[in-house]
Amino acid sequence: MSSRLCVVGAGWSGAVTAACLANLGHTVCAVDVDKDRVETLRQGQAPFYEPDLDDTIARNLEAGRLSFTSVLAEGMADADAVMLCVQTPAAATGEADLSALWTAVRALGPLLRPDVMVITRSTVPVGTNAALARHFRKEHSGTPVDVVSNPEFLREGHAVEDFTRPDRVLIGAADERAGKAAAALYDGIERPIIVTDLETAELTKYAANAYLAASISFINEIANICERTGADVSVVSETLALDRRIGPNAYLDPGIGFGGSCLPKDLSALITTAEAHGHEPELLKAIAHVNELQPKRVLAHLEEIFDNVIGLDVAVLGISFKGDTFDARSSPALAVIRLLSNAGVRVHAYDPMADGTADGQLEAPTQLHGDAYAAVAGCHALIVATDHSQFKELDLDRLGGLMQTRVLIDGRNVLDPDEVTRAGFSYVAIGRPQRGD
Numbered sequence: 371m372s373s374r375l376c377v378v379g380a381g382w383s384g385a386v387t388a389a390c391l392a393n394l395g396h397t398v399c400a401v402d403v404d405k406d407r408v409e410t411l412r413q414g415q416a417p418f419y420e421p422d423l424d425d426t427i428a429r430n431l432e433a434g435r436l437s438f439t440s441v442l443a444e445g446m447a448d449a450d451a452v453m454l455c456v457q458t459p460a461a462a463t464g465e466a467d468l469s470a471l472w473t474a475v476r477a478l479g480p481l482l483r484p485d486v487m488v489i490t491r492s493t494v495p496v497g498t499n500a501a502l503a504r505h506f507r508k509e510h511s512g513t514p515v516d517v518v519s520n521p522e523f524l525r526e527g528h529a530v531e532d533f534t535r536p537d538r539v540l541i542g543a544a545d546e547r548a549g550k551a552a553a554a555l556y557d558g559i560e561r562p563i564i565v566t567d568l569e570t571a572e573l574t575k576y577a578a579n580a581y582l583a584a585s586i587s588f589i590n591e592i593a594n595i596c597e598r599t600g601a602d603v604s605v606v607s608e609t610l611a612l613d614r615r616i617g618p619n620a621y622l623d624p625g626i627g628f629g630g631s632c633l634p635k636d637l638s639a640l641i642t643t644a645e646a647h648g649h650e651p652e653l654l655k656a657i658a659h660v661n662e663l664q665p666k667r668v669l670a671h672l673e674e675i676f677d678n679v680i681g682l683d684v685a686v687l688g689i690s691f692k693g694d695t696f697d698a699r700s701s702p703a704l705a706v707i708r709l710l711s712n713a714g715v716r717v718h719a720y721d722p723m724a725d726g727t728a729d730g731q732l733e734a735p736t737q738l739h740g741d742a743y744a745a746v747a748g749c750h751a752l753i754v755a756t757d758h759s760q761f762k763e764l765d766l767d768r769l770g771g772l773m774q775t776r777v778l779i780d781g782r783n784v785l786d787p788d789e790v791t792r793a794g795f796s797y798v799a800i801g802r803p804q805r806g807d
């Protein structure tokens with residue numbers, strides 16, 4: 371059964387959600403205050419790269435199931451349900467900043483008929499959906515409005531795939547009827563649909579990201595122990611992943627730490643929630659602390675190799691928070707660049723997709739180059755800070771020929787140690803025995 375849906379917020383999550391729900395057969399109108407973004411989307415182009423997203427948008431625009439507008443009343447006309455997909459970034463205090471959500475809710479108020487379901491897709495602290503329900507009930511003189519939690523589990527670079535073939539769909543509702551109505555929106559997606567209460571759905575989203583963060587800080591801690599004992603973390607990781615209780619897709623790739631717009635913010639929001647409710651989250655704080663320390667491992671390696679790093683020219687390949695994405699938000703590569711700059715290193719950076727200057731994250735002393743070879747020319751060392759596919763194809767001999775000294779610190783363990791040492795480099799990886807002289 372198809373529904374008429376209004377999606378509020380056409381950013382990364384909203385645009386993917388709107389396009390994929392239209393693709394399921396619903397009639398979807400996505401609303402965004404950014405008129406340029408609306409215009410781009412109306413042309414069938416998302417203002418950011420996600421595999422298959424432009425095609426999904428264009429196909430459903432063509433079919434008349436998908437539309438975009440900057441006028442909320444237009445989006446809400448005849449809507450059976452409205453989906454809140456606005457950003458809830460981390461505030462300076464670590465808790466979730468819900469200002470955009472409440473701005474959308476206030477704008478929605480006069481347009482919301484009591485029979486229209488409100489579905490919160492944005493990641494929000496436990497208790498937020500109940501507060502929304504109270505707000506709407508008050509606005510409608512006591513008439514209850516269904517508010518449902520439906521957190522997304524989309525990964526950047528895999529968002530359409532993760533929506534279309536999710537591991538599970540999660541629905542939180544105050545009553546079974548609302549839960550079932552929201553679950554029905556996902557008819558056509560043959561995957562487990564968990565229907566629970568609001569608080570459990572809200573907390574589960576944070577728990578999911580905190581667990582992934584835990585796995586990453588765990589393997590980084592193990593890598594640091596490997597470096598001191600001569601063990602090889604890549605074999606440890608491979609062996610753990612063969613355990614059916616851990617699995618082949620476990621987050622066990624060591625590196626310079628986790629970043630992005632979700633894991634760091636959701637971990638800090640969960641810590642804040644725990645503390646606000648009188649629980650001291652020792653483990654969660656340790657996960658965050660290990661992650662804050664991890665970028666320092668790169669500087670430590672550099673200081674072990676060079677007596678004095680002040681004035682060194684070092685190339686950092688990668689600015690994005692993870693491979694094959696444009697996104698530099700909370701990128702550990704930027705943390706590495708800051709640490710090196712502050713230590714007196716002259717940093718030469720290159721990234722094939724992101725440059726971190728858009729939101730002012732890349733600080734001035736860093737020299738930005740147009741390709742990897744220009745970035746390494748004349749440098750004493752090069753650091754791989756993001757696992758872009760392009761970096762696995764670099765001509766190592768050519769790179770080495772351009773450098774003053776052939777030192778390569780692989781912050782993501784993405785290169786082949788044998789190939790790197792054959793090209794004459796001293797090779798340092800995370801948690802693996804050093805190779806070459």
Ligand code: UDX
Binds near residue numbers: 522525526527620629
């Ligand atoms: C994450 C969650 O995976 C997703 O389910 C949620 O909805 C949003 O947050 P995303 O932020 O796109 O998705 O990034 P992800 O691919 O999970 O990687 C997060 C960070 O961890 C990246 O910096 C990545 O480089 C790092 N990482 C990931 C590791 O360092 N090691 C790993 O084994 C996996």
